Amino acid sequence: MLDTPSNRLRDLLFLTLIGLFAFLPGLASIPPIDRDESRYVQATVQMVETGALIDIRFQDQARHKKPAGAYWAQLASLGATGQIDDVKRGERAIWAHRLPSVLGALIAIWATYLCGAALFGRREAVISAGLLAVSVSLVFEAHLAKTDAMLAGASAVVLYGLATRRAWPTWLGLALGMLLKGPILLGLAILALAVDAIWNRSAARVRSIMKPLPILVALMMAVPWFIAIGLETNGAFFAEAIGRDFGGKIAGAQEFHGGAPGYYLITTLFMFWPGIFAVPIAVFFAWQQRADQDIRLLIAWLVPMWILLELVPTKLPHYTLILYPALVLLAGAGWVKLTDARKTRVAGLTLAAVIGGLLSVGVAATLWTATPPIWVGVIAIGMIALALSAGVCLLRQQDKRALTLTALFLGIGFGGVIGHSPLIDLTPRLVAKIPEGMRISSPDYREPSLVFLTDTQTRLARAAEPGDALILADDTAAPACATKGETVAGMNYAKGSNVSLTVFLTENCSVAELYRWAVAD
Template sequence: MLDARRHATSQPSPPLRMSATRLDLRLDQMSGAAQRWPRLVLVLLCLALFLPGFFSIPATDRDESRFAQATRQMVETGDYVHIRVGEEERNKKPVGIHWAQAASVHLLEATGLADRSDIWAYRLPSLLGAILAVLATFQFGRGLVGRRAAMLGAAMLAGCMVLMVEAHIAKTDAALLASVTAAMGLFGLAYLRPGSFSARQAAAFWVILGLGVLLKGPIAPMVPLLTGLTLAITDRRRGGPWLHAPWLGALRLSWGLPLMLAIVLPWMIAIGIATEGRFFSQAIGGDMLGKVGSGDEKHWGPPGFYLLTFLVAAFPAGFLVLLALRQSWAERGQPAIRFLIAWVVPTWLVFEAVATKLPHYTLPTYPALMMLGAAWALDPLRTEPPRWLRWLARLAVAGVALGLAAVAVALPWFVTGHEPLGALLALPAALLLIWLTWREMGRAHWARAAAVAVVAALPIYVSVMQLTFPRIEAIWIAPRIEALLARAAPGLPSEKFGITGHAEPSTLFHVGGGLQLLRRGEDAAIFLTADAGRVVAVGDRAEADFRREAARLGLRLEEMGSVDGLNYTRGRRVTLRFYRVATP
């Protein structure tokens, strides 16, 4: 536990309270409500942050559509062991997120709220995972940094831009964060008070880790393993054993590890048999080791990438972490602070060492980082940061806020030549956030500055995620392909539709798993000859080859329409023309 000063409050003096502005009084009222109903306030905050765009953004490429399509095929075939996208096995990640998504789809279909063609039905586990991660940060953070700091840290985590984005995407990382945060919260209790850590809590720790393994393989147990090794080494006494880990007995390793394996092994054995071992060779040898040694799918970054991008990923309140680092390191002798640092440092270094880098990879360390920042901000005896660091924090907040506003305006303009009205709201929203946050920074009210930043980020997120991004029609090619087929060839089975020049997973999700992805224009012409009633979409780069081969085969073509737009995964424009064989 932190010493008693961590639980002291830093209320303003009476003269300051008497001269407070109306805004200050309203902020005090909001803070009081948050302390009275912390879980309700956190859930409402999460919904306000995460729901803009949740229902309106179409299926994105590429990971989200791959995960959603694999789950959809599970639902449609009843095969909950294999993971397939179209005809291709997807032997990369375990099955946990697909089971969660399938349960979400079945529940929503049973209640009539959605069906399997709605992408948001597959996003629901990510939304719930993000909310649970925030609640777990508060729940377990109380025993690490105190109730008020845990509340602030949880709110800071909710506001993180990287978590907001992950809550909108139907894949593993938000759900993984929930499992890691809960497991590490229980680990923290075992570390601080091993004598009072119950068998039930130990069982929960291992069950949660087992679920984490089913979500993303070794990442979930890696975090507590690295944390435990770090603590065992740093806690050893002079002249004592090389490793010192009294908390290990509290975790009941002797039966806890078999309990975790009992959750994981049934599916592992089933998928190993079903794929004749291909899942493990491809998931470990191809996916995991490929990311370690090289930049998978061009997602390469140098060591230090996560450090350089942290204030963007953790916007708007991540600046508190930057300001708190020096004091947190100086106070690493305190068990709670040492545990949080051990949670962050080794895991962070592992991800910095891995060649493949994406902003969300370090997300499992964010709850600890936010708690460190919140504990510093609420410490009445904190060491104030130097002037240059305070200005760096200010510039980071302003730079990211203005950058988001610029993207909201520039992206639609670049793609379509005009911007939605909602994009224009991003700039005043960014200026409001900067003014409110800088105002509290100038008073050294660091906790209030972070809380204000999170709340003030709401209109920016609404502007970008709800009013701008879904309205850039040119980048949403797959829904327009689906609409054209429904209009020009209603009832066409997906097996009778082929496409070349746009082999993106979102098209599979919108059109159906039977869609034929054709490599060349010649293949599209040959596809038309195989059966009556077939339709092909031909990209502009394959158009000449398609027409040449169609002429050679003697096909009389009927053009049905076209779809054009920007393939944002490749950064190039594409025009797709739809053809079928004309009836005599």
């Protein structure tokens, strides 16, 4: 493939399009997801309502877990899309909060392409960035208004800077990473550089990025907020974020998010689909080319941190996403250069097709309770056909066609299936049953999405005033004075249990009656 600026521009345009094919469907139709995303978007709404941009809060609770970068990005998105006045009127569009994640995912694709083109060549770069663009993990995070897709973008920018020995992308990426998720990305870069320097017996790569001006700009970007939040909270932010949140994840599994070593090797089978077919090739290629300094950097970026993540008790599937740029670069380069690995390719593609089929059936089955069974079968067959067709195209060296088909597969999955699944629509259906303008008290359903979809003043507690709508799971626990409204049944996926919730209206209740109900056992 001829490497010219115009051809690179065409490659980037193609990668942008397949990214948008995969990222945009479902962006508006998938309801706010509990619990992390809903907390992020509600905290951003409160920034608009209060004008407080430093101290982050969910209702009256301090959010001292992550820096303000993701909230500010969402705030900028609300402004750019004309949603600020709508938010002040109580109208909330989840898609506007998710756009920064889409942008972060696109940046990850672009930076991975540029890194691949610099290290290997155009075809390797297209395959690498394309595999990242259609990986289940990145597509999933691009649909959520939180930090991880943006952090993946910052990670890819830093890796590009280190691979090409350029200070500006390295330090700008690190500054963004600090504002998004604290020292995680900085720690990854330090670990990778340390392993790289020891392996090569040279600190040349470190010296190449130690430029005063980029470092100064990065410090000016990241440090002011940390100073401001420290002063605003008298140090409470650091005690919570570092001592309890970060330290707690290292000491033990937080919020039941645990797993044994090997957890990520298993979840990667699904989260890195369809690129999982190329993992054996990536491993073989990395081993074969381990004497190459650029390959050593990719290994140093990928392997040590992966091992650390496997050892840390708290585990979530998306934690390895910041390592994917290095993984896809090894996979893409190996796919092109190891021409004698056809048997490995076929075996890997078979595995990818099987997992794709399972994913197809799984996401199609989520429509079972809302769609006639014949349509479930049609969706599943169509998605399996797309997955198999993509595999055939890749074997025929039709890289871009394979990536396009895979992006369509994911677009159908997220937009046509997940976006209309009855398994995640409990909160929107519940909100639809509450008379407009009523205050809400919800002692039995305390998911953050309820606050975002209604009002900041919604009470997630056993308390009510006359005129409130009460949401209860047990009809017999309602105040005797309350009028029973409609009932909604569904899956509370945050807890993994089915629930039945009834709306009770308290217009005929007195303050005394509701107080006695609230304090009763």
